[in-house]
Amino acid sequence: MTLLSVRDLRVAIGAARPVDGVSFEIGAGETFALVGESGCGKSLTALALMRLLPEAARIAGGAVQLAGTDLFALPEARMREVRGGRIGMIFQEPATSLNPVMTVGSQIAEALRLHAGSADPRRIVELFAAVGIPDPERRADEYPFQMSGGMKQRVMIAMALAGEPELLIADEPTTALDVTIQAQVLDLLARLAKERGMAMLLITHDLGVVARMADRVGVMYAGELVEIAPRAAFFARPAHPYAQRLFAALPDTASRRTRLATIPGSVPNPAERHAGCRFVSRCAAALPVCGTVPPPWREPAPGHRVRCHLEAVAKIGAGGTAPTATAEQPPPPAEPLLETHALKVHFPIRRGVLQRAVGWVRAVDGVDLSIAAGRTLALVGESGCGKTTVGKAILGLQPVTSGTVKLLGRVREGLAPGEMQMVFQDPFGSLNPRLSIDAIVREGRPDADVPALLRQVGLAPEMAARYPHEFSGGQRQRIAIARALAVAPRLLICDEPTSALDVSVQAQILNLLLDLQERLGLAYLFITHNIAAVEFLAHEVAVMYLGRIVEQGTAEEVLENPRHPYTQALLAAVPKLTGTVGERLLVSGDPPSPAHPPSGCHFHPRCPRAAARCHAAYPATAVISATHWVRCYFPD
């Protein structure tokens, strides 16, 4: 039975058509996932359904029916009953979706009053329990700022459930969360959908999440749906060239240190008019007709529909340009380029008028790392575990509390620009908008050879005269890399260099990093929470939890044979493309605050294997092999 049917939906912002003729259906109790890169119109589609478009945008055409009700024909007052009643919605950023000056309980009560008529306190507790908030009576009296991101997202879900919706729209519900928390929230959503027979429109850019959650999948590109398929068929045989390329661009173990297939170019501007297929400028399989005639819908298999001119769409194998293997011998063990010893960074917590330190945030609490020339050490861990602080402390941007950083055997004094550089996460914050690209690249060395550097990172030398706002995220990241390379460093500290980028662009940057390492013999400290990128690039992996390294070893050792329960949980929590849930070791709860680390092993409150001694003292290092060690009492 069809619950929601969207027909030829169009959204206009001025002359641009960010959503241009989207049609799909969602059956009762079905989870439909909408995937696509940023800016392809996923969120606007959802907002248009709810008639919640931003000021500048308007619905330019189409029809939406919710179980026979024409939503676009309803008066606004009736529509308000539908929102939060028959359709619930949760957003990406739980922090900004809750009112900071009301307790979460009263916010739920308000939602209940609106949609169920009365706010029975027992219902609030029930809802809180349903979304897995422990100790619901007490939690209802807390304010949003007292809760972690995962908890806030649970509150949002509880609020969406208050109206007993038939359809839940979830826009990137876990993008702002850590992997272990993401796994918890996804499990919760899957369970709730099943228990309540609730349909779900899940919007995401993460194919792993799709594989885990969806019954059917819709792929969006530049304001249009290009493929609709049942999950199994989609993951087994993606039909549209764009979908195939997306899969090929994903880094994973199979692609370890081999070039990823990339999609050249970037998503077209929504203001552009298209005569034919919107993907034509980036499509390797394009036919002459593609540029002039809009492609028709074809149905290579029942229920699997794709919009492409290629007759044989279903037969194309995944992956456009085949990944090229790079021959790689394990390099001889070299002198470490960089070594840290018992590195500690503690931030004071200041209170009162006199601003006296009343406690310390142990952001980094005794970290030993070593990186050899030409190698990549990946530092993984959840948000707030101290990864960025380690990077800044090594560089000298952050004063260390104690411990040493040695460069080529000598203790580093102050900054060492010629030896180490950093590439930051946010491609928009890392370039001064007031300076031209030329000035930015020359920042560290006024006599730098800008054209050569730009060519080295895959940009045209003519771009030097332009300003940052004219570049896309991926291009900005390349510029930031060129700026770092200008001083010819030997070690590049990359702090989440791809986490703000789309999959296809992420592949380009990862390829670039790999290239540069091979050509220039750079060493990388690769800070990330993206396990797939680690699998792709790292030689060694260090896993960090609450300021300390809990496991370290070569990439094969740690990723294939994790010994620390936290590492195991982290790896298990990453949504896999196969969608298999399998035997999972899920950790419960949130990471504790580094201001008040738990006694003994920091992981014990969340550890499924914790024993009595784990509460008492921090475990010593257990050696697994010459390169692999772990800090746990039960390293087997």
Add this chain to the structure above:
Amino acid sequence: MKFVLLWSDALFFLLVVTAIVGGLWARRIEHLRVSWRRVGQSRVAMAAATLLVAFVAVALLDSLHYRERLPGEGENYAVEVRSALDALLAGLRTRTEKTYSAPLATHSFAKETIEGEGRDFPRLKYGGAHLGDELGRHEMDIALRAVQGLALGLIAWLALWLAGAPLRRRATHLAWEAVFATLFALCLVSGVAAALAGGYHVLGTDKVGQDVLYLTLKSIRTGLLIGTLTTLIMLPAALFLGILAGYAGGWVDDVIQYLYTTLNSIPGVLLIAAAVLMMQVVIDTHPDWFATAAERADARLIALCAILGITSWTGLCRLLRGETLKLRELEYVQAARALGVSSLRILTRHILPNVMHIVMIAIVMDFSGLVLAEAVLSYVGIGVDPNTISFGTMINTARMELAREPMVWWSLASAFVFMFALVLAANLFADAVRDAFDPRGAR
């Protein structure tokens, strides 16, 4: 004739030159050019700017000071310091009546005992004197002159329109229609005023018979000076301390924060009153410092600007500190530090250009506030020297005039209308500048 360069003149010229040079420089900097172009595309902003330029032109004329050579042998100069505007408006300045007269009146406002005729309204010495005994022609004459003035204004406007043609062709993206519409209104009004001023006191006269139009025109310079010099004086301190506090952090930040919080917690008027009174004492006990009364009044004006500046830098300083604090943590600043770029260079390359929009916005937003502050301070008697013509002193004297029966309304009304035009233009312009420079509003 001997030129006199008062301190305020020098500062004012400096300011105008800086603004022009800054404008030329901004044309070469991409993001500034873009922002200013956005200002130029706004009709309201261009109309306001036209009015402001007219005001600045009057103030500039009023800043060219000289002393007349006295007739006779030797190098003797008059004690009064006059400006180019005074020379231009010599007619208005010299034709003083005995006391109040209403706008365009032929007779005095108050009855006097006239020999042989008893108590009556005496004829004015200058106002409508050309009518002789044909007082019946009064209204006719005014209408005639007004029409002449309109024609004059129209001709002047047409001349400007033709002269502006190449400009309009070259910079087609600017809102020229707003400029010329404002100029049109301005030309007509000044044309009529000029034509009428030949025979009458257009805005009446004040207690000692001075022409009110002359007084209001003279007030413009004082208002503009206070509005701009004050910002100029406070800017370096606010900029330096604000950025320093934000960038250096630690105890430097603590000291600067302490300083401005303390200053802020003292009521501003008290502080200003105390400082002004002290300054007055100093000036009064050292009459030998100043060659002329004009110089003394000028010193007092500058001192007032300084005092207003010193008491008003805290707001901007706080804004700048906050912004710098944010910028310091931005990744491009971190990247620059990692590249070993010196702190000074980081400040000038990364911080300063990125807080300039705040400075820009603060300057234009503060301007109207300061013009109003001058009026208020002079009204309560702690503003400019009583001999300096300003909106504040005009309003101050109007206090008595409003209590008279019948009321003398024209000084207050003229001061009000001129000040309103100035402040409104400044506010509208400030709004446009803020919209154009605020990065959040950037498209």
